[in-house]
Amino acid sequence: MIHAYRNFCVIAHIDHGKSTLADRFLELTRTVEPRQMREQVLDTMDLERERGITIKLTPVRMEYRRNTTDYILNLVDTPGHVDFSYEVSRSLAAVEGTILLVDATQGVQAQTLANLELARAAQLVIIPAVNKIDAPGADVEGTRRELSALLGIPETDVLLVSAKTGAGVQELLDAVIRRIPPPRGSPTEPFRGLIFDSTFEAYRGVIVYIRVVDGTLTRQTPITFAGSGADATALEVGIFCPNLTPQETLTAGEVGYVATGLRESTRARVGDTLVKRDDRGKVTPVPGYQKPQPNVYVGVYPGTETSFPELREALEKLQLSDASLTVESEQSPALGQGYRCGFLGLLHVDIVRERLRREFGIETTLTVPSVAYTITVRTRTPSTADVRVIRSAADFPDSDAIQEVREPWVEVRVIARTTDVGPVFQLLSHRGGSSPHTETLGGHHIAIVSELPLREVIADFHDALKAVTSGYGSFSTRPLGERPVDLLKVSLLVNHEPVEALSVLVPASHAEAEGRRMVEKLKGAIPRHLFAVPLQATVGGKVIARETIPALRKDVTGHLYGGDVTRKRKLLEKQKKGKTKLASRGSVTIPPEAYLAVLKRS
Numbered sequence: 001m002i003h004a005y006r007n008f009c010v011i012a013h014i015d016h017g018k019s020t021l022a023d024r025f026l027e028l029t030r031t032v033e034p035r036q037m038r039e040q041v042l043d044t045m046d047l048e049r050e051r052g053i054t055i056k057l058t059p060v061r062m063e064y065r066r067n068t069t070d071y072i073l074n075l076v077d078t079p080g081h082v083d084f085s086y087e088v089s090r091s092l093a094a095v096e097g098t099i100l101l102v103d104a105t106q107g108v109q110a111q112t113l114a115n116l117e118l119a120r121a122a123q124l125v126i127i128p129a130v131n132k133i134d135a136p137g138a139d140v141e142g143t144r145r146e147l148s149a150l151l152g153i154p155e156t157d158v159l160l161v162s163a164k165t166g167a168g169v170q171e172l173l174d175a176v177i178r179r180i181p182p183p184r185g186s187p188t189e190p191f192r193g194l195i196f197d198s199t200f201e202a203y204r205g206v207i208v209y210i211r212v213v214d215g216t217l218t219r220q221t222p223i224t225f226a227g228s229g230a231d232a233t234a235l236e237v238g239i240f241c242p243n244l245t246p247q248e249t250l251t252a253g254e255v256g257y258v259a260t261g262l263r264e265s266t267r268a269r270v271g272d273t274l275v276k277r278d279d280r281g282k283v284t285p286v287p288g289y290q291k292p293q294p295n296v297y298v299g300v301y302p303g304t305e306t307s308f309p310e311l312r313e314a315l316e317k318l319q320l321s322d323a324s325l326t327v328e329s330e331q332s333p334a335l336g337q338g339y340r341c342g343f344l345g346l347l348h349v350d351i352v353r354e355r356l357r358r359e360f361g362i363e364t365t366l367t368v369p370s371v372a373y374t375i376t377v378r379t380r381t382p383s384t385a386d387v388r389v390i391r392s393a394a395d396f397p398d399s400d401a402i403q404e405v406r407e408p409w410v411e412v413r414v415i416a417r418t419t420d421v422g423p424v425f426q427l428l429s430h431r432g433g434s435s436p437h438t439e440t441l442g443g444h445h446i447a448i449v450s451e452l453p454l455r456e457v458i459a460d461f462h463d464a465l466k467a468v469t470s471g472y473g474s475f476s477t478r479p480l481g482e483r484p485v486d487l488l489k490v491s492l493l494v495n496h497e498p499v500e501a502l503s504v505l506v507p508a509s510h511a512e513a514e515g516r517r518m519v520e521k522l523k524g525a526i527p528r529h530l531f532a533v534p535l536q537a538t539v540g541g542k543v544i545a546r547e548t549i550p551a552l553r554k555d556v557t558g559h560l561y562g563g564d565v566t567r568k569r570k571l572l573e574k575q576k577k578g579k580t581k582l583a584s585r586g587s588v589t590i591p592p593e594a595y596l597a598v599l600k601r602s
Contacts, residue, residue, distance in 0.1 A: 003182045004069070005253040007211070009076040009091045011119060012101035013109035013474060017131040021101060021163035021172075022060070025075060028169060029062035031241060059094075059197075059209060059255050060242035066177055073176065074255040089118050090196045090270060093286075094211035094255060097125035097180030099172065100147070104130050104138035106472070107445050108146050110415040114476035116150070125180050126151065129159040129172055139444075146441060183253035191215030193250075193258070193274035194286045195225075200320035204235060204259035206268040207244070213286055215276075216251045217258070222277035226285045230267035231277060232260040268320070293479075294326050294342025296458045297391040298349055299367030299501060301338030307362055308337050314360040315339060318352060325352060332367075332394065332500050340391055343369075346458060366595055367392065367501040371454045374482055376404040393503035396489045399540065406482040408454040414465065416473040418446050423468035431456040431464075432507075451480060455505075490515050490544075492522070492598075493536040495588045502598055515545035518598050523547040525594035533588050 010018045026032045062073040076091040092098065098119050102108055119126055128147045133140045140160060148155040159175060161168035193210035200206055217223070221234045236259040238246040250256045262268055273285035302311045315327050326342035343349045346369065356362045370392055377386040378401055385403060390396060412433070416424050421438070425448065428436055433450035441447055452461075457477060465473045488511045492502040502522075506514045515537030522535050526549055533549040 002185065002187065002251075002253040004071050005074065005183050006071060006097070006176055006180050007074045007095040007183055007253070007255060008097045008099065008176055008180050009095050010099045010101055011115040013103070013106070013111040016101050016103040016106070016109075017163045018101055021099075021131065021161070021169070022075060024163050024166050024169045025062060025173060026060065026242070027166070028173060029064045029073070031060065031062045058242070059240045061239045061255065064173065064177075066174060071177055073173075076255070092118055092122040092124060093194060094196045095124065096183060097127065097176065099176070100126050100128045101131050102128070102143055102147055104132045104140045104143045105135050107139065107143050108150060108415065108441060110413055110474040110476040113413065113415070127159070127172070127175050127179055128153070128157070129161050131161055131163055133160050134162045134165055134167065142444070146445070150441075185212070185214045185252035187216055187252045189214035189252070190279045190283050191217050191276050192283055192286060193217065195268070195270055195272050195274060198268050198270055198320055200317050204261065206260045206262040206320060208258050208260060208268055208274065210250075210256060210258055210274055212250050212252050212254045212256065214252050216249050217276070218249045223258070223260070224275055224277045224280045225267060225269070225272045226275050226283070227272040228267050228269055230262065232262050235259045235261050294324070295345055295371065295454060296343045296349060296369045297372065298341055298343060298369045299330060299332065299338055299392060300341050301332065301336065301365045301367075301501070303363035303365060310360065311339070311356070311362055311364070314356055314362055315341070318355060322352070324348070330392070346460070346462070365501070368504045368595070368598055369458055370505060371408055371458065373487065373505065374406040375402060377401050378403045393489050393505050394500050396487075396505060399488070405485050405487045407485045407487075409451055409480040409483050410454050410457060410477040411480055412450050412452050412457060412475055412477055414448040414450075414473060414475045415441070415445055416448065416469050417444055420469045420473060421446060421448065424448050424465070424473065427464055427468050428452065431461065453485070488539050490518070491538050492518060493534075493538060494522070494526070494590060495533050497588075499590065501595065511539050512544050515539070519545050519547040521597045522594055523549055525597035526588065526590060528552045529588060
C-alpha cells in the first residue's frame with residue numbers, strides 16, 4: 001500500500017498561484033464536492049483570504065486513479081512570503097517531492113530561489129512548472145528558459161499550467177506520480193511520527209499534524225513525545241479530506257493528525273518525534289529538524305491592565321498553531337506587564353496582532369521592533385567580562401559601562417529587473433549595505449547581493465524595495481553572524497514624561513535623524529489635547545529633536561463685538577494660564593496607532 005502514496009508540496013514566491021493550483025488539484029481528484037468548492041479552499045483563516053496570502057500550513061489527502069491504478073496523494077500547501085519560510089521548511093520535512101511554481105508574468109523571484117535551496121537541502125525531487133500562462137503579459141518561454149537554466153534540465157521538463165483555467169494541471173498531477181518516489185518506511189517497524197504542525201481545540205486539546213515515518217498508530221494508544229518527554233493518549237487519529245476525518249489507524253507513509261488531549265503548548269513541540277509509550281528510549285527520533293530563530297523582537301502589551309490574563313492565554317493558544325512565535329514575560333514602567341515576543345518578520349508581527357484582535361477580541365500595544373544584540377559590559381576585574389544578550393532598549397545598560405556591542409548581519413539577495421539596478425544599489429547603500437555584487441539570472445532579471453545589518457531589514461526594507469522597483473523587486477535573507485556596532489539609546493519624552501515603549505537603539509551616526517523622524521511621526525499620530533504637548537527625543541539626557549502638538553483652542557473672544565481691546569487680552573491671558581495649569585496636571589493618552597506610526601519607518 002505504501003507504494004501508492006505520493007507526499008508532495010507546492011513552493012513558490014508569494015502570489016505565484018500556489019493556493020489556486022491546490023484548488024484545481026482538489027477539483028480534479030474530486031476531493032471537494034463541486035457545490036462546496038470555493039477559492040483558496042486550503043486557506044482557512046479569514047486573514048489569508050483578505051490578504052490573498054497563505055499563512056498557515058494546511059495539508060490535504062487526495063485519491064486519484066491513473067492507468068487503472070489508485071494513488072493516494074498528500075499535498076501540503078505552503079506560504080510564500082519571506083516571513084514564513086520556516087513553515088515551508090517544516091512541510092519539506094514531511095514530503096518526498098515538490099512542485100516549484102513560477103509566475104510567467106514575474107519570472108524567478110527571490111523567494112523562489114530561497115525555497116529552491118531549502119528543497120535541495122532536503123534532497124527532494126523538484127518538478128518545475130510555469131503558472132499563469134494565459135495571463136496578459138506572460139513571458140512563458142522566457143520563464144521556461146530561466147527555470148531550465150536554474151535547474152540544469154531540458155526546457156521540455158518544465159511544465160506549463162494555468163491554475164486559473166486548469167490547463168496543464170492533469171499533466172502536472174501525472175508528473176507528480178511519475179517523478180516523485182513513494183515514501184520510505186516500513187509498517188512493521190516501531191511507530192515513529194514526525195510532527196510538522198499543531199493546533200488547539202477546546203475539546204480535543206492539542207492536535208498534532210504528523211507524517212508517519214514507520215509503523216502504525218491506532219486510536220487510544222498511549223504515546224510519548226520523544227523530545228519533550230510528555231505522555232499522552234491518541235484520543236483520535238485521522239486524515240485531512242481537507243477537514244479532519246477520523247480513522248481507526250495511521251500507517252507508514254501517511255500524513256494525518258493525532259488528537260492528544262494535552263492542555264499545555266510546551267509539551268507538543270513542532271519537529272519532535274511521536275512514539276508509542278512502550279517504545280520510549282528504543283526508537284531513534286527523526287533527524288534534521290531545526291528550531292526556528294526569531295528575527296524581530298517586539299513588546300506586546302494589553303490595551304487595558306485587566307486583559308493581561310486573557311493576553312497570556314491567547315498567546316499560549318497562538319503558540320500552539322504558530323511554532324515560530326516565542327514569548328517571554330517582561331515589565332515596562334510605561335505599559336505595565338506584558339510580553340517580549342519573537343517574530344520572523346514585520347508581516348508576522350502584523351498577522352499575530354490581527355489574530356489577537358479577531359480571534360480573542362484583544363487590543364494590543366506594540367513597542368518598536370528590535371533585534372538581539374550581544375553586549376560586553378566592563379567589570380571590576382579586567383580579565384573577565386559580563387556578556388549579555390538584550391532584545392529591547394529597556395535592557396540597554398549605561399553607555400559608560402559598555403565595552404563592545406555586536407549586532408546580527410544578513411546577506412540580502414534582491415531579485416529585480418535589469419532597469420532597476422541603479423535604484424536598488426542606492427537603497428542598499430542608504431541602508432548601510434556592504435560588498436554589493438550582481439549575479440546574472442538570464443532574461444530580464446538580475447540578482448543583487450549585499451550584506452546588511454538585520455535591523456535595517458526588519459523595519460521597512462520590503463516596502464522600500466517595492467517602492468524603488470515599482471513593485472517588481474523581491475528579496476530573501478541568509479544569516480551571516482554578528483559584527484561590532486556603535487549603538488546609542490534614543491528615548492522619547494511625551495509632555496516631559498519618558499515613554500519607555502518608544503525607546504529605540506540606533507547607530508550613533510543615525511541618532512539625530514532617527515530622533516527627528518520619531519517626533520515628527522508622533523506629532524501626526526497623537527491627537528491634540530486641551531494643552532500643548534511637547535515631544536522630545538533624547539540621548540543620555542540631551543535633547544536632540546523636538547516637536548510640539550499645539551493645544552485645542554476655544555475661541556473665547558468670539559462673543560465680543562468690539563469695544564476696549566483690554567477685555568479681549570484679559571480673556572486670552574486667562575485662557576493661557578488655564579492651559580499652563582492643565583499641562584502641569586494633565587496626562588497624555590498615546591493611542592496604539594501612534595506606536596505603529598513610529599514602528600513604520602517609511
